Amino acid sequence: MKKAAIVIISILLVIIVSLIIYWNLPIDITRRTDIKYGNSLIQNIEIYKNTYHHLPENNxxxxxxxxxxxxxNLGAQPDYRKNINGSYELVFLDEFDGPFLIWNSNEKKWSIDFPKIQK
Known part of the structure; x- marks a missing residue:
């Protein structure tokens, strides 16, 4: 009985430590696939912007x-948002409440945040 308790506690500790390590990894590691896909979209948007001298419309x-x-079903993935100032965001809407994985054309970096451009 004592050995079973030690094994269970050890397994729980390993799970907790693993989760803590995962949550503290940089987003470049935890969201690598989304960032790679997003970077290809950013490149395509910039080519479009340079070719047509405006950003594509939201819809x-x-x-x-x-x-x-x-x-x-509910739109594009990632969500594309542009404003009248010529800025845009890519927002990966994974959860209902956020924060979300975002790339903002003003900041030019990936971050975990809430959208700054409203649709």
Whole structure:
């Protein structure tokens, strides 16, 4: 009985330590696939912007799909948002409340945050 308790406690400690380590890893490691996909979208958006001298519209699905966005039930994944100032964001809406994985064209870096550009 004593050995079983020690084994269970040891397993729980390993799980807790593993979770703590995972939560403290940089987003470059934990969200590598999303960031790689997002970087290809950013490159396509910048090419589009340089070619047409404006950003694609938020709801122009034909253009967004050509740029590499995947259409989901509730919109694109990641969510694309632009404002009238010529800035845009890519937002990976994984959870309902956030914070989310975001790339903002003003900051030019990936972060875990809440969207700054509203649709």
């Amino acid at each position: 122009d699905w034909k253009t967004l799909e050509k740029l590499g966005f995947k259409k989901e």
